[in-house]
Amino acid sequence: MSQPAPTLPPALLAHQLADAPRYRDDAAGKPGAAPLAVLAPRSAQDAAAILRALQSAGLAAVVQGGRTGLSGGARVQPGEVVLSTERLTAPPVVDPVAATMTLGAGVPLETAQQAARDHGLYLAADLGARGSATVGGMAATNAGGPLALRYGTFRQQVLGLEAVLPDGTIVSRLGGLAKDNSGLDLSQYLIGSEGVLGLITRLVLRLHPAPTARRVAVCALEGAAQALALLPVLRAGLGPLLQACELIIDPLLSETCARRGLRYPFATPAAAVLLVEVAGPDPAADAARLETVLGAALETGQIADAVLSASEADCLRLWALRDGCSHYLIENAGPLTSLDLSLPLPAIPAFLDQAAALCAGRARPYVFGHLGDGNLHYILACPPDDALTTQVFALTARHGGVITAEHGIGLDKVRWLPLCRDAAEIAAMARIKGAIDPGFILNPGRIFGTPA
Template sequence: MTAPADLITRLADRFGDRIITTGAAIPERYHHDWAGLPPAQPLALARPETTAEVSALLAFCHDARLPVVPQGGLTGISGAAHPDAGCLVLSLERMAAIEALDTEAGTLTAGAGLVLETAQRAAADAGLMLGIDIGARGSCQLGGVLATNAGGNNVIRYGMARDHVLGLEVVLADGTVIDGMNAMLKNNAGLDLKQLFIGSEGLLGVITRCVLRLHPAPSERATAFLGCAGGDAAVALLGAARQALGPMLSSFEVMWPSFFHTMAEGTGLGVPLDGRHGAYVIVEATGFGPGAAQGALETLFERAFEDGLVEDGILAGSLREERALWAVRESPAEYATVLGPIIPFDIGLPIARMAEAVTVLEAGIAARWPTARALSYGHIGDSNLHLVVNVPEAGANQPEDAVKAFVYGVTRDFGGTVSAEHGIGLIKRDYLGYSRSPAEIALMRRIKAALDPHAILNPGKSFAPDPEERQP
């Protein structure tokens, strides 16, 4: 392998300072993502503007055996976009154009660097809706959203990120450009290759452009904030909501008291209901007929109250009230202020055992770390539980290994998954075997070897082989 100094000189000479930044000139924001891993200054940063430039860069790195870490908006919490000192960081942020918005076909064609919220606004301006929505909408980029198969608030109605993709353009490790920019809802000609790259965390290729499916924008949205006796009642309420609202049910978010009261008090956002409850639920319904969603949600509330599933609740009467009801649920960006260093989890659990699992997790953490704060909440309608843990006296040296071993062990025993929507990256790679069989992981690696024979794309992440690989 060429010495790093010579390699970087060749890279800079080949692509110029318009694309390449090296050494101390690389801004610190590219040294890490949201995973909380120690920052690392990469050898170089590449910010291409075209697919041809991405292709040329990857061909160069393939020949030179230079590791490449693709980066999007850097909002992931699994470390998939975290660089190391010997890599080239490849940022797609300059490839952010909206190329087309077809209102008749209901599609949006854009570069991978486009920020999700910008895409949402473009769709809304055209009277349509992009069904993908996550808390980091203002900074995450489409390429990263698709590479991690992001979930978010609307999955219960519109599905995961992959359900919104009609076509992709991807550059392979050797620079080969795969033009799969299909814009048709039906295209059954051969293998659906785009599915290889959605959720692959940049290990198989770099997404450069995409065609996304848009939906008619609902004309009405109704939101309720409900207090339940506990997690079991909240899960039962989910079944009632599915029956009462049908396809109008667009969000179902549950917050256990550990999360809700800690964040409501810590941020000063306040509590919309009197008293304390065993679980707090946000139910959102969207519809197209005047008053249909509001009426259906009111009926659900009344029946759930009569059946003892709900103890108290409030329905938003305006957009301002709606935002206030969501405020605590969307407060995780304040963890650093309210809690300090955290150990975050994004796990999936069978819905029927969700409440039981939360009880086991919170009790187990309290027994092992008596001062710990364990906050539980999530997209329960999608089997997705978020858990964050902080051990106050540990400060910056949180007991990550021990907490992970416990949480992921419980997740495995409950038949869940160690990653519901944030991928594996570096943070969870040792636990991939808790959710995937040896045969599945072996097949993932065979595909990796076929598409990236020199293993330059995101080495050591997720299912990529690592000489120092270990199992917990």
């Protein structure tokens, strides 16, 4: 006999939103269950009241931000309540002297970026989903993106935060101090925890001096090995100006240009293309330095060809090649399995050769990613194939890599976590979760499953 559906405590009705299909999953695209309710607190105090009521009722909740993740972390499981951050939108407050920004967790990244620009400062984080991804979700997943090469992941951009633990306790470190060794840094425990340890409600972010201008180049290469050989040359020649280094393995760029009406940058297709961005305080000198470094690489045969931007419009046009790859795959490549991998840089060429052999006759792999930090988006164009996914993940682990770089474990990668974390580490993580959330009511099943 089926059990009756649990009912929502009356105290929570004031925070309830109408259910809609968008709340049932994240960008991974797998169908989720209809939530028991969608609750949206406006403050930490609201969130605390909600979590206490859920604890008392024995109900579980899944936290949702912009729902741009690709690991199923925001997908609703049967009987779960959605706890949305969409009303946690305290507007950005910038301190230009301290170079910090305080804002609500539900604020979109693009809004935060513009607020920094309005004060002549720079938020050193960017994603293709900048209009939807929220700063709280980026902290919860420790998001990366192309700027991680120069500035680090989102963890490095967070100076403090306010969060609500599963029992309704509010913890707040919003002082924004650059140095604070007064005990354990609870903010860092919560960053990258995928919402299993608490709901982030506000953040203090680190800002940087705004670059005066940027320059972008795309380079034609013979393959991934040549791209890796070029990377130390770029680092040595460009120093702190080097802001992004994005790798695209063909045929992805050729197909993207053909299907999306983009101009391919070279006369003949290159096996690999590297997009390089520099940004600094002196536009003329920075552009000259980039031209000098790439000119020397052309003379020595390290690159076959290069196209350099001459204006911001050119920068946007060249970045559209990289961004267009994601759009092409989503719109035209059919069923996909997106594998978000992190590999030691020296292992990337061998991994790509061996992974291609695994995929032969089974799936068409598309590869692009953030070369400077070893993050590859390895996309399998084929119907779902758990056996092939397992083999690619196992190969990643054998090369010293991990099965997720930016999108977390969520629900979809739990079974494969032991490939890159040993039993003692997983047990330690579960003990921390059990101590803070003994009822496992917040994001249950994510990262390490549920207790036996």
